[in-house]
Amino acid sequence: MHAHASWYALQLSAVLLWWALIKRMTGKHLYSLCSSSVITRPSWLSREALTLLVSHKRQIFLALPAALAAGAFAGQHALVRLLVALVVSLYHLSESSHTNRHGEYPVLYTxxxxxLPASFAHAASMGVAIHFVLSCGIAKCMVGGPRAWVFGGTMRTYLEVYGQSTSSKPLVRGLNRLLARRASTMIGASTLLLECVAVPLTLLLPGVWGMVGLHVGIALAMSLNVGLVFLTTLPTYVHGFSCDARVGSAEWRASPRAAQARKVLGLMRGGMGSKAERIARLTMTGRTRLVLATREAAQQDLVGTRSGAFGAKDAPAGHAVHDSILRATGFTLLHDNLVDAFDLPADAAARGADGGAAPAAKDAAAREAAELEMMRRLLMRLERWLARERRLLEASSARPLERAYFVLLDGDKTRVAKVLADAA
Known part of the structure; x- marks a missing residue:
């Protein structure tokens, strides 16, 4: 098999297996499930071009396995490899604009x-694998803080959030509860060591099974869905980490070492306070939500307005607000460098109002007031980003989301019961 063809063949197998699992579990094709009431526009792509692209989503999705098959059988031809890259790019734009998930980036980059020529392509795919894994580790540290991941309960928060989920639950709930109670510190430290230390060392020492084991563990103990959606990254791990380019050779230097050094410096600057618990409690698991709206919807009374959660296939009829989770915020998604947006004001922390991992606050009223002040600050910064970038679009109207609110939902979590804060 030609040197390029091995990755194409592995990727084709992973895509077909992933699509078959989706069809088996849901009865639907992936292209019909890959939909959302909000679409994200890349900064370089016009709104009109994106809406045209997503309108042909089915054809683009079906072109992906055909392109990968062409690469597997005729990957020795540079024109074929270029054609495959273009099809993968269209697929990635269509898929990620709806889901915002990062699991498909290794497919795009690889x-x-x-x-590239075969020897450089193999070394570059190793760089892609390292870049992707280390970026995930850095994102965890920037949101949760390295110290909090090890000692402050960030991993426990992750486990508990998914353990309570009904739509993205772990394969073994008992294992989830056991690990959350007894081993979250060890798992948090091990995850950071794997992603931020062990994987970068593959520039010197080959290895792949750590990443495979990590995603198996995610499926078993945290979320089966999260574990499965990374299935299409495995070919990049296998192909990239199997690179045996001689250290110091031109091929080895094709791996992005400078980018990794910059990320390590970013890690050292990362916040040390745990934000994951606050993000989960205020915007994910309870009745409070950070929601986004078009300018037209914001001119109406938001009380009683339907709220479109992530995963909703179509926008609710009429004016609606849309959950910010996995659109503007999340455990590893914070637009406009809002890393510090979930930090409480310094004076509030000094008064003992920190609502972080501590289960019993000294003053519940003070904590609530401090968190409300924090949310107002977040809303102002987020609205500035929304208005400047105009990248988040309501799928049904193609209008940009420009306003942000902190709201209390009704008992069914489908409508706004009260607006708690806005950016005014």
Whole structure:
């Protein structure tokens, strides 16, 4: 098999297996499930181009396995490799604009790495694998803080959030509860060591099974869905971490070492306070939500307005607000460098109002007031980003989401019961 063809063949197998599992579990094709009431526009792509692209989502999705098959059988031809990269790019734009998930980025980057000559392509795919894994580790540290991941309960928060989920639950709930109570510190430390230390060392020492084991563990103890959606990254791990380019060679230098050094410096600057618990409690698991709206919807009374949660296939009829989770905020998604947005004001922390991992606050009223002040600050910063970038679009109207609110939902969590704060 040609040197390029091995990745194409592995990726084709992973895509077909992933699509078959989706069809088996849901009875639907992936392209019909890959939908949302909000779509995210890349900064370089016009609104009109994106809406045209997503209108042809089915054809683009079906072109992906055909392109990968062409690469597997005729990958020795540079024109074929370029064609595959273009099809993967269209697929990635269509998929990620709806889901915002990062699991498909290795497929995109490696498809373009394959355009290079064989020896450089293999080394570049190793760089892609390292870049992706280390970026995930850095994102965890920037949101949760390295110290909080090890000692402050960030991993326990992750486990508990998914353990309570009905739509993204772990394969073994008992294991989830056991690990949350007894081993969250060890798992948090091990995850950071794997993603931020062990994987970068593969520039010197080959290895792949740690990442495979990590995603198996995610499926068993945290979320089966999260574990499965990374299935399509495995070919990049296998192909990239199997690179045996000689250290110091031109091929080895194709791996993005400078980018990794910059990320390590970013890690050292990361916040040390745990934000994951606050993000989960205020915007995910309870009745309070951070929601986004078009300018037209914001001109109406929001009380009683339907709220479109992430995963909703279509926008609710009429004016609606849309959950910010996995659109503007999340455990590893904070637009406009809002890393510190979930930090309480310094004076509030000094008064003992920190609502972080501590289960019993000294003063519940003070904590609530401090968190409300924090949310107002977040709303102002988020609205500035929304108005400047105009990248989040309501799928049904193609209008940009420009306003942000902190709201209390009704008992069914489908409508706004009260607006708690806005950016005014």
């Amino acid at each position: 498809a373009w790495a394959m355009v």
